Amino acid sequence: MDVTPPAAGDCPENWTVGAQLTPVFGLKTAGRADLRTSALGQQVVLPNSQVLLPEPGVYRLTAHVFGLATWNFNGRHIASISALWYNTTTNAFVTGSPRAVLLHDEPGTVNADTGLKSIGGNAVCEGYVTISVPTTYEIRGLRAAGDAGTLANANVQHYLSSGTNQQAIMWQKVSD
Template sequence: MAGACGRTYRIDPKLDPATCNGLTQTASGLLAPRTQVAGIAPGGAVSTERSVDVDVTPPAAGACPESWQVGARLTPVFGTRNAGQADLRTSALGQQVVLPNSQVLLPEPGVYRLTAHLFGIATWNFTGRHIASISALWFNTTTNAFVPGSPRWVLLHDAPGTVNPETGLKSIGGNAVCEGFVTITAPTSYEIRALRGTGDAGTQANANLQHYLTGGIPQQGIFWQKVSD
């Protein structure tokens, strides 16, 4: 500005030196930083990724005031499949047998719920006492350990019985829901395993009791879902 006797004065702005002051003085003038808002994509436990999508819609160019719209969507990963049938007839008592097509790959770190709806059946062709059983469990193929709390009896039958005179067979079936929660830090595979038993140790019973387990008929299925980061 012009001063007395034609002199020119320069008046510098006085800036508060507080560290929280976003206004700065540069060679070309005052600078007020502008905030840019970005969304967060799902997928990780400790990073910029989460099981919640954060969506951001910026304001129109030149808008005053600048209004940002921020929203969130829950986007946990999940999956389902139908398993096959495990033939337990030739397996040793207590031997774990993998249920075909029951394998699931949990793709990212977090907490998951595993669920398997299973059906088992045992048949025999002799008259006399029998103890037929099938149990199933979720199994971590990476650590070679079963999921705690997941083992279930699919069927357990203990009774004397006679065979059907027309078919020569007697059978018993049962259902179970095999579930468990797991926490992983990297992609991990799980599967369903089954075990059969007779319990009476009789040669005839062991030779003639036939056991099957399935997770693939219309009423059954394998499910997994991420429930937390």
């Protein structure tokens, strides 16, 4: 329920009363972040993942993300991707939102037919935030662990995406 009082001294005093039957919400599909050249632990913004929460209140942020690591060398490989919600105003991650998207460690050999080895994983990053002014949040990803040696680092491909059919970025106001 929204109630707006008249300005002080108005005569007659007209009050405006309204109701919000549907809370503010949104849904979008983000792009793909290339983590191949990012430093270990360096946060990379997932393209088109920014959401502007328009009015004061409590919001639930949800992101379904997918990670992929591919390499073309024989030998030990450690692949790790994490994702998190990030407040672009305060430059801080949303508490409780960081998730491991994939974590893989094996000696591994490449596929003889394709010359590649790939692994993938997915996660749901969620968090609740309380804002008093319009605020923008985004999804960031990072390679959280490295690979065994210089050659491994040069040939590994790490991606973070919400661009597959089951992946989405969502937000909904849950309370004033």
